[in-house]
Amino acid sequence: MSNKTVLSGRRPRNGARAALTSLALIVAAATGVTPAAAAPYRPAAPLEATYHAPGPWVVAQRTGVDCCTSTGDSYDIWYPADLGAGGVVHPVITWGNGTMAHPREYAYLLSHLASWGFVVIAADRTDTGTGAQMLDAVRYLSDQNGDPNSVFHNKIDTDAAGATGHSQGGLGAINALTRGGGLVDTAVTLEMPMAAACASLPTVDGQSACIDPTAVTSGSVLLVNGTADGISPATQALPPEVIGLQSMQAYYDAMPAGVPKARAAVVGAHHNDVQGQPDCTNFGCTEGVHRYLGYLTAWFMDRLRGDQVARGAFLAGTGELLHNPHWSDQASTITR
Template sequence: MAERTGLDCCTSTGDSYDIWYPADLGEGGVTHPVITWGNGTMADPQEYAHLLAHLASWGFVVIAADRTDTGTGIQLLDAVRYLTRENSDANSIFGGKLDIDAVGATGHSQGGLGAFNALARGAGAVSTAVTLEMPMAVVCASLPTVDGQSACIDPTAVTAGSVLLVNGSADGISPATQALPPEVIGMQSMQAYYDALPADVPKARAAVVGAQHNDIQGQPHCTNLSCTEGVYRYLGYVTAWFMDHLRGDTRARGAFLADTGELLHNLYWSDQASTITR
């Protein structure tokens, strides 16, 4: 695995990129799927380095804008456009080595909103999204707009692609479920977001038992506030989702099957649901 920090620039809002990529980039003519990342509020890419490097070790090129308000998805889509240009540049390290037709988005907290919005607003640039600890609607309403766009999501705007929603069962900012229905209090939980997605959009959801809002920032252990165990439990299923949806790995897909999938029966996870079939 290799890393470029602050060498690539810039988003439409002037932010540089950090990029993680396989050490054998393009070897044997292989082209690599792209994953665009969104940071949580007041966080930077290096706070997620263990997770992002792990994804790169599985053959993905992972790009993260050094931006602390990524909820609109603008910077995530800018990152995709940047790597698309680099892929067309024979003088770039990435020239001809990327599969720009296989792009996923993921992010933490506000960045999870950004990943969702990149899928919904990207006009096909992104084909799948993984949201990590995406905050409830009452929180997103307070986030700043960028270029007039809100960070709040509209699940019905996702008309293509697929979505995996992940949170921690002890996360008060991103609850797994809610006592009152969305018709009464709005979408304030992972379950409400999941249910609001169109029925024909392949989707799955699950919560890491005992994890809090910032466990995903573990490097790999907890070193910060609101973290219980660290990033370990997130790694496998997030990677498997992208292996399936960006690389066509049918074995990875098996983990999410609605009837027999491992995730649906894993005792270290709760509040699972899936519409994934063979």
């Protein structure tokens, strides 16, 4: 994103990223990938192109200034620099990092969302699967909305919040939706791991990171994975009764029929593509972040800002996402 204003409360971190955990190593073993530069990406359809482009808001960032979650973690926040211009109140998107990852590794994606008018908040925590810190982040911004001394005072739409995250953070997004008592309205998962992997993740304050899709009884859900991601498969050969919920298809099917939901897989993408910023040079990345931008943004524009044009991307049967050649394994229950 260009024209970014940055407010930092701690020194920038330099050097190599932290070592990947066993979860990421499973992915590497399954795919045998090495870092590679991705070719420039061009959206394949009009709605994708619209929301793939940067939004109309210049983006500001607060790094390590805001604190703290219930477990003592600070927040990084991306938000429209001209908060509240024209009387706008801004919906919230709370982000969950993948295992051993930090918000800075997703800065390109999170800044893109903020450019479309969202306040995007990420707890700087490396195990986000329970959703607890993601819910803390929503509550934090709600408190800031009521604080006359805060830059966010009266600028937050406290009735519109979404949750999204990568890998373990995808589990956190679903858990924030089901455990938040209505605090979160919609969840998007990016490369969420199959059930066999979630059992190895640590509990936080006695809560498990594993999800119960049958507990999604309100809100809406978008499940996104990559076709080359061995830990987040789109489909499974054996039925869930035999091997459990080991695919996005199984998670999707287990959610109640009345829940608005959709799923799709980015063709060729591996586990860490959402971390491309913007070039695909991180470990396990082949396609880069660009393929995720358009429809992730469109989903939140529909679900949190009532954008009927954006909803057209997800309509069952006719939705643009369901026919985009850059995606596969699509399904949707979204209606007008």
